[in-house]
Amino acid sequence: MDALHVGDMDIAYAEVLSTGDDLLLVKLMERSGPTVDQLxxxxxxxxxxxxxxxxxxxxxxxxxxxxxxxxxxxxxxxGPNILGIPTEIKNELLLNLNEDSLAMDAPEDWEGATSAQLLDQLASAWAIDLQHFVK
Structure with missing residues (x-):
């Protein structure tokens, strides 16, 4: 967490990920907010x-x-390749986001896009056909 205080998100996340402590990772994610662009x-x-x-x-x-x-x-x-995310992670994220969009609604205080909208936007940007996720 010291790296977070000096603003080095990549080091902070690397240190927390190396511990395997999911609770600590959640705390870091909550404290830092979304930092995909800094990792x-x-x-x-x-x-x-x-x-x-x-x-x-x-x-x-x-x-x-x-x-x-x-x-x-x-x-x-x-563009779709900005972060170099491997296809298997893209597919896993879309599959789980699809299941999530069918099972849950966004919290009432949520002001952003719904999980279904995020799913559609990512699938479209990554040119992944959602039909193979339909059961």
């Missing part, structure tokens, strides 16, 4: 994987949505 591609991949797992468990929904919203904004502004 290395490798750290971004790990954080997005964690976020997709949180979506499946339906906990931390609003935290996940805020990070996904920032991801959508970055991808829409800078």
């Amino acid at each position: 290395s591609n490798e750290i971004t991949d790990e954080v997005l994987h964690f976020i997709s797992q949180c979506l499946v468990e339906h906990n931390l929904f609003d935290l996940c949505l805020s990070w996904i919203q920032q991801l959508v904004d970055l991808v829409m502004e800078n």
Whole structure:
């Protein structure tokens, strides 16, 4: 957490990810807010994987949505390959976001796009056909 205080998000996230402590990672994500644009591609991949797992468990929904919203904004502004996210992480995130959009509504105080809207925007930007996610 010391790295967070001096503003080095990448080091802060790398240190927390190396501990394997999910609770500490959540605390860091809450404290820093979405920082996808400040992380290395490798750290971004790990954080997005964690976020997709949180979506499946339906906990931390609003935290996940805020990070996904920032991801959508970055991808829409800078192109689909801006962060070099591997296809398997893209697919995992879209699959879990799809399941989430069918199962849950955004919190009442949520002011951003819905999970269904974020899903559509990411799938479109990444040119991934959502039909293969339909069961």
